[in-house]
Amino acid sequence: MAASGGAVPARRAPAGAEYLGLLAVLLALVALFGGFTDHFLSRTTFTALANQVPSLTVVAVGMTFVLVLAGIDLSVGSVLALCGAILGGAMANQGWDLLPSVALALGAGLGVGLLNGLVTVRWAIPSFIVTLGTLEVARGATYLAVDSRALFVGSGVESIGAPLPGVGLSPAFFLALLVVAAGQVVLVRTVFGRYVVAIGTNEEAVRLSGIDPRPTKVAVFALSGLLAGLGGVFQVAYLETADPNAGIGLELSAIAAVVIGGTSLMGGRGSVVSSFLGVLVIAVLQAGLAQLGATEPTKRVVTGAVIVLAVIVDAYRQRFSQRRAGVA
Amino acid sequence: MPLLTARGLGKRYAAPVLSGVDFELRAGEVHAVVGANGAGKSTLARILSGLTAPDAGAMTLNGRPYAPRNKAEAELAGVQIVIQELNLVGTLSVAENLFLRELPRCLGFVDRSALHARARTALAAVGLEDVEPDTPVARLGVGRQQLVEVAAALARSSRVLILDEPTAALTDPEVEVLFGHIRRLTARGVGVLYVSHRMDEIRRIAHRTTVLRDGRVVETAPAADLPLDRVVQLMVGRGAADRVEMPPRALGEIALLVEGLGRGAAVRDVSFEVRAGEILGVAGLVGSGRTELLRALFGADPPDAGRVHVRGRAVAIRSPRDAVRAGLGMIPEDRKAHGLLLPRSVRVNATLAHLRAMARPGGWLVSNRERAAADAATRGVALQGAGVERPVAELSGGNQQKVVLARWLLRDPDVLLCDEPTRGIDVAAKATVYRLLGELAARGKALVVVSSELRELTALCDRIAVMSAGRLAATFERSTWTEAGIMDAAISGYLDRAPAPAAA
Numbered sequence: 001m002a003a004s005g006g007a008v009p010a011r012r013a014p015a016g017a018e019y020l021g022l023l024a025v026l027l028a029l030v031a032l033f034g035g036f037t038d039h040f041l042s043r044t045t046f047t048a049l050a051n052q053v054p055s056l057t058v059v060a061v062g063m064t065f066v067l068v069l070a071g072i073d074l075s076v077g078s079v080l081a082l083c084g085a086i087l088g089g090a091m092a093n094q095g096w097d098l099l100p101s102v103a104l105a106l107g108a109g110l111g112v113g114l115l116n117g118l119v120t121v122r123w124a125i126p127s128f129i130v131t132l133g134t135l136e137v138a139r140g141a142t143y144l145a146v147d148s149r150a151l152f153v154g155s156g157v158e159s160i161g162a163p164l165p166g167v168g169l170s171p172a173f174f175l176a177l178l179v180v181a182a183g184q185v186v187l188v189r190t191v192f193g194r195y196v197v198a199i200g201t202n203e204e205a206v207r208l209s210g211i212d213p214r215p216t217k218v219a220v221f222a223l224s225g226l227l228a229g230l231g232g233v234f235q236v237a238y239l240e241t242a243d244p245n246a247g248i249g250l251e252l253s254a255i256a257a258v259v260i261g262g263t264s265l266m267g268g269r270g271s272v273v274s275s276f277l278g279v280l281v282i283a284v285l286q287a288g289l290a291q292l293g294a295t296e297p298t299k300r301v302v303t304g305a306v307i308v309l310a311v312i313v314d315a316y317r318q319r320f321s322q323r324r325a326g327v328a
Numbered sequence: 329m330p331l332l333t334a335r336g337l338g339k340r341y342a343a344p345v346l347s348g349v350d351f352e353l354r355a356g357e358v359h360a361v362v363g364a365n366g367a368g369k370s371t372l373a374r375i376l377s378g379l380t381a382p383d384a385g386a387m388t389l390n391g392r393p394y395a396p397r398n399k400a401e402a403e404l405a406g407v408q409i410v411i412q413e414l415n416l417v418g419t420l421s422v423a424e425n426l427f428l429r430e431l432p433r434c435l436g437f438v439d440r441s442a443l444h445a446r447a448r449t450a451l452a453a454v455g456l457e458d459v460e461p462d463t464p465v466a467r468l469g470v471g472r473q474q475l476v477e478v479a480a481a482l483a484r485s486s487r488v489l490i491l492d493e494p495t496a497a498l499t500d501p502e503v504e505v506l507f508g509h510i511r512r513l514t515a516r517g518v519g520v521l522y523v524s525h526r527m528d529e530i531r532r533i534a535h536r537t538t539v540l541r542d543g544r545v546v547e548t549a550p551a552a553d554l555p556l557d558r559v560v561q562l563m564v565g566r567g568a569a570d571r572v573e574m575p576p577r578a579l580g581e582i583a584l585l586v587e588g589l590g591r592g593a594a595v596r597d598v599s600f601e602v603r604a605g606e607i608l609g610v611a612g613l614v615g616s617g618r619t620e621l622l623r624a625l626f627g628a629d630p631p632d633a634g635r636v637h638v639r640g641r642a643v644a645i646r647s648p649r650d651a652v653r654a655g656l657g658m659i660p661e662d663r664k665a666h667g668l669l670l671p672r673s674v675r676v677n678a679t680l681a682h683l684r685a686m687a688r689p690g691g692w693l694v695s696n697r698e699r700a701a702a703d704a705a706t707r708g709v710a711l712q713g714a715g716v717e718r719p720v721a722e723l724s725g726g727n728q729q730k731v732v733l734a735r736w737l738l739r740d741p742d743v744l745l746c747d748e749p750t751r752g753i754d755v756a757a758k759a760t761v762y763r764l765l766g767e768l769a770a771r772g773k774a775l776v777v778v779s780s781e782l783r784e785l786t787a788l789c790d791r792i793a794v795m796s797a798g799r800l801a802a803t804f805e806r807s808t809w810t811e812a813g814i815m816d817a818a819i820s821g822y823l824d825r826a827p828a829p830a831a832a
Contacts, residue, residue, distance in 0.1 A: 191683045191691040198680060201669040208628060208666055209681040209735065210652025268671060 018262050022277040026284060033288030040291050047168040051161075051238060053283050054176035055080065055231035056253060057276055060261075061183040062227035063254040064275045065220045068187070070200040070267025071127040073221060075116060076228040077250035078138035081243070083109045083232035085142045088151040088242025098156055106229045112138060113225015117218030127221070135251070142244045151242040161237025172234045179227070183272035196220060200267030256307040257282050259314060281306075331355040331390060331519040332407070332488050337375060338384030339543075341752065345371045346543045349385070353488060353519040358510060360522045360530040360551065363540035364563050364815065365614055365780030369523045370411075372540070373492045376521065377409035378402030390487070406487035410477045410494055418466035423447035425465050426480045450483040451476075455505030471498045478506060482513070489513060490521040495529060496615055507533050525613050526822050527556050539563055557812075560819070564782065564811040579790070580604030581639070583774035584743045586625065589634030594620040596798040598634070602743065602774040607765065609785035610778040612795035613818050618778040619661050621795065622745045625776075626658040627651040639742055652681065657741035659732050661748050661778075663725075667732045670721040674711070675702040677720050677731050681739040705734035710760055726757020733764060743774045750784065762788060782811055796821030 034041035059076050066073045083105040090101035116134055120127045155162075163170050187193040195216045198206045203213050231250075236242050261278030263270030285306060289299045330352045337349040346368045353359050363369050374380040376387070378396030387394040389405055396402035399409070416425050423443045424431070432442040447461035454475045465473060474494065481489060489510075495503050510520055510533060522534055530537060534551040539562040546562050547554070554562075584602040589595055594617050602608045612618045624631040627645040636643055636654075643654040651658070660666040669677055679686060679698050686697040702716045709730040720731055729749065736744055749765065750758045765788065769775050779785050785792050786809065793803045794817035802817040 189693050189695075191687045191693060194676070194683060194693065198669055198672070198676070201672055202665075204666050205669055206680065208626075208648050208658060208660055210648050210657075210739070211680070212647065212649045268669070 018271065018274055019277065022261065022274060022281070026277060026281055029281065029284045029288060033284070033291065037288070037291045040288060043168065045287060045291070047163065049280075049283050049287050050173045051163060051170045052287075053279055054170070054172040054234040055238070055247075056250065056257065056283070057176040057279050058179045058227045058234065059231040059250060059254045060257045060275045060279050061179055061272050062224035063251075063258050064183065064261075064263055064270050064272050065187065065196055066127070066224050067255070067258050067263050067265060068200045068267060068270040069196050069217060069220045070203075071120070071217070071220070072131065072255070073113075073116065073127065073224045073228075074131040074251045075112065075134035075138055076224060076231070076254055077247035078135045078142065079109050079112050079225055079228035080232040080235060080247035080250060081245070082112070082138045082142045082145070083229035084236040084242045084246055085145040085151065085232075085244060087157075087233055087236050088153045089145055091156050092151055092153050092242075098159065102233050105233055106226060109229020109232065110222055110226040113222040113228070114218065116225060117221030120221065121214045121217050131221075139248075146242060146244050148244055150244065153236055153240055153242060155240070157237040157240060160233065161240065170237070172237055176234070179230070180272055180276045187270070187272055192216065192219070197268055197270075200269075202268075253282060253303075256303070256310070259307065260310040262314070264314065264318065265311070330388075332376065332387065332394070332521075334372075334376065334385060334387045336385035337372070337382050337387070339368075339371055339375060339380065339382050343754070344543055346375070346382070347384075349540075349543070349545050351376075351538060351545065351548075353521055354536075355487075355517045355519050356514045357535040358514055358520045358522055358533050360524065360534035360537045361540060362523075362525060362527075362530065362537060362559060362563065364782065366542075367540040367563070368543040369540055370492055371543075373409060373411070373490050373521065373523050376402075376488075377407055377490050379409065379411075403484055403486075407490065408481040408484055408486040408488070409490040409492065410474075410481045411492045415477060416465045416473055419464060421462045422451070422459055422465055422468070422476055423461035425476060426450050426461075426483055446483070450479045453482055454479040454509055455502070471502055474498060475502060475506070478509075482509065486518060488519045488521065490523070492523045493525075493615075494522075495524070495526060503529065525819065527559065527819055528823055531556075560812050560815045564815050577605045577770050577790075579606050580772060582637075583639055584776070585635075585637040587635045587637075589621070589624055589631050589636070591620060591624040591629060591631045591633075594798055595624050595631065598795075598800045600793055600800060600803065602776060604742075604772045604774055605769050606791070607769050607775040607777060607789045609789035609792040610776060610795060611782060611785055611792055611814050611818060612801075613822075614780070616795040616818065616821065617798040618795050619747055620798075622658060622747050622776065622778055625651070626656055626745055628658070628660075652739065652741065655742035656745065657681070657736040657739055657743070658745040659729075659736065659747060659749055661751070663729055663732055668720050668728060671719055673717045674706060674720055674723070674731055675699065675716040678702045678705045678716070678734045678738060681735050701738055705738045706731070708737050709734045709764060724754070724757070726753035726760075729753050729757065729761065730764075733761065737764075737768075741773070743776070744768060746775065746777045748779055749777060750779070750781075782814060786811065794818050 039045065059080065063073060063076065086108050087101050087105040090096040090104055091098065112134060116127070116131050119125065120130045160172050161170050187196065195211060199213045199216060206213050235246050257278035258275045259265060260281055261271065261274030263275060282303060285303060286299055289302055332353040334349060334351040337346055337351065338344065339346040349372060351372065361369050361372060371380065375382045378399045378401055394405065396405060426447050427443060432439040432446065444461040451457060451459050451461065456472065456475055456479065459468065459472065465476060468476065478494060494506060498506065514520060522530065524530060530551065536548060537551045537554050537559065538548040539546050539559060541563060581604055582601050583604040587599045589598045598621055600608070610618045610621065623629045625636065627647045627650050630646045636645055638655045645651045645654060664670065675698065679702055686701055687693045706716055711727055711730050720728055750761050765775055777785065777788060791803055791805055792809055792814060794801045794814055796818050799821060801820050804814060
């Protein structure tokens with residue numbers, strides 16, 4: 001995941017062009033599934049989809065920052081489950097109200113993220129390894145917290161997860177959209193976001209410009225943990241249950257969404273909004289395949305193939321722009 | 329009888345590095361190639377060994393045309409090279425490194441006993457009998473690693489052996505072992521090309537010496553006919569320095585005071601001062617510690633010892649962040665790897681060191697401010713034909729360097745350290761960079777400029793400090809310097825050689 005001076009010139013494509021491409025793919029998928037099924041093109045399908053995606057969405061926002069930094073966070077799935085378990089435990093077992101429970105859950109996510117960041121930075125260990133370890137630790141802690149059983153939470157989480165009357169969309173969905181917007185703004189319009197992009201492009205050049213890259217790096221992993229915690233909250237709100245098996249494999253879906261959205265695995269380049277579109281592509285793909293009667297294994301195969309395709313397309317795109325700049 | 333010849337060899341990168349070079353290596357001779365930095369010694373060695381292809385000229389080996397397309401072809405023809413950058417795989421053992429391309433095999437498995445036996449022979453040849461063949465190479469000290477490289481080259485049968493600065497990391501006893509082996513080789517009829525600036529070694533080992541200057545051969549003669557001062561004179565030449573129009577400058581207070589700066593063996597007890605408005609040059613041979621000095625000063629590699637004062641205030645610099653806050657800036661030696669965010673735009677690169685000033689408290693970037701600053705900075709450096717949104721990777725080397733300069737212009741440090749500011753850039757851009765550096769000094773900044781081009785330093789600087797083997801050997805004033813004097817000082821640290829730090 002290390003990025004060096006890297007001769008990968010970013011195409012100065014208007015931001016719109018990338019989005020258009022993704023939207024086109026999305027619409028094509030919708031049309032495809034609409035054509036081959038009876039009920040895909042219906043309000044029920046779309047609202048169900050919208051209420052399903054908030055947890056993956058916010059995790060993908062965090063993952064976008066991590067990948068732009070040229071790092072990786074494999075622990076997000078476990079952290080999502082852990083924070084969900086903490087939320088569930090606080091509300092169901094301890095009788096806490098929603099807000100303090102959510103605060104505790106988010107705090108836990110932030111804490112794990114900070115741990116990831118500090119260990120990665122302090123000992124200069126690749127984030128791949130550190131977060132792989134955290135993945136195991138957090139998952140184990142989750143099982144311990146709920147005694148390896150799903151914990152029913154009930155209507156206490158309604159205000160987040162229940163579809164709003166009339167609209168059919170849950171507050172979680174709108175909150176997720178808010179997070180996407182905020183994430184995009186932070187990445188593109190703040191000094192912090194600029195530092196993330198710069199460090200992911202060439203950390204040494206940033207250091208030699210008088211900027212200490214370490215606090216930024218730690219903050220990015222903390223953010224990823226925090227957003228994974230929020231994903232856990234949304235997940236519990238959606239199911240009204242804290243499931244210790246939630247989020248298994250989620251890190252891969254998040255990375256897939258971000259890559260499909262056009263963020264490079266090599267760092268230095270990315271867009272939060274594109275990652276959201278990537279999430280929608282994956283969600284539509286899986287929903288469509290389900291309505292076609294595909295089994296879980298088939299869904300996984302197809303989704304996996306799409307991810308590989310997206311990465312290959314990304315590689316060609318990079319090589320193409322390299323050639324245009326006369327670098328390759 | 330000539331073993332290896334070259335006629336009219338030429339090579340250019342941004343500027344010509346070699347032109348019209350005629351060279352001849354005889355069987356059984358040690359032929360030294362000397363010259364100042366950038367004279368073309370290493371390029372010549374690389375061309376002869378197949379590492380680089382020439383742009384012009386032809387070579388013959390044993391009378392037949394010789395044009396290797398790569399190092400492997402050259403090695404098959406019997407030409408081996410040992411270069412300065414080590415070519416060993418750290419995690420593999422010594423034996424495996426020695427015979428990496430021809431591991432003795434038995435039914436597809438590596439025949440370890442045969443491998444180790446051959447390795448012992450090869451190691452004994454360079455005096456490394458005490459090294460176990462299965463030692464991981466990374467465990468050896470740099471000096472011994474270098475000897476392993478030599479052993480590897482010798483283990484492959486050769487007619488021509490090219491050594492590029494082979495003794496950089498060797499202690500005296502190791503040098504003796506190497507020389508012993510070189511003499512045995514030449515007795516067998518092998519021709520040895522010895523690229524070095526260690527005059528004492530050349531005096532001891534070489535039969536003939538060729539002096540390169542600015543990519544051309546200025547003299548080839550028996551080593552006995554070329555005493556040291558004659559060689560220095562030839563290396564330096566008597567050409568008039570290019571006059572650079574420098575605005576008159578008044579020197580102010582001491583802006584930078586360095587006392588006893590040290591970092592391991594690379595920078596040893598260096599002290600100097602630079603006044604506001606002054607340009608101090610730093611000359612020296614490759615490996616003398618110039619870049620290391622700047623990096624230690626800037627906190628890029630924190631120093632072990634020393635005190636630094638900027639504008640009279642003592643500062644503790646443990647990181648580039650400390651340095652920038654203390655009022656320093658640095659243009660790094662390798663702009664692509666350490667200076668630029670290549671895929672990012674000119675604007676992003678130019679504003680990198682000064683972003684907070686373009687943001688509201690809390691970090692919100694004000695795009696107008698940023699845009700205006702980037703425009704002003706790029707106008708200030710006369711960036712040619714590039715809008716601020718263009719990716720820096722698409723720019724020429726000269727323009728890329730201007731972007732780095734623009735970044736520091738924006739940040740406006742009191743002291744600017746420049747490491748090879750005009751390396752690899754075209755003549756026009758060079759002139760602009762000189763002008764800009766002069767203007768910075770005229771505005772009261774203190775500049776420290778490291779350069780391998782003596783001509784550049786003599787044109788640009790008020791004083792020139794000369795590094796040699798990690799120490800500051802001498803400092804020359806404009807009124808009293810001579811190119812020969814500077815070259816003498818640069819070599820001085822390598823004449824009475826103290827043993828290099830003991831290899832592991």
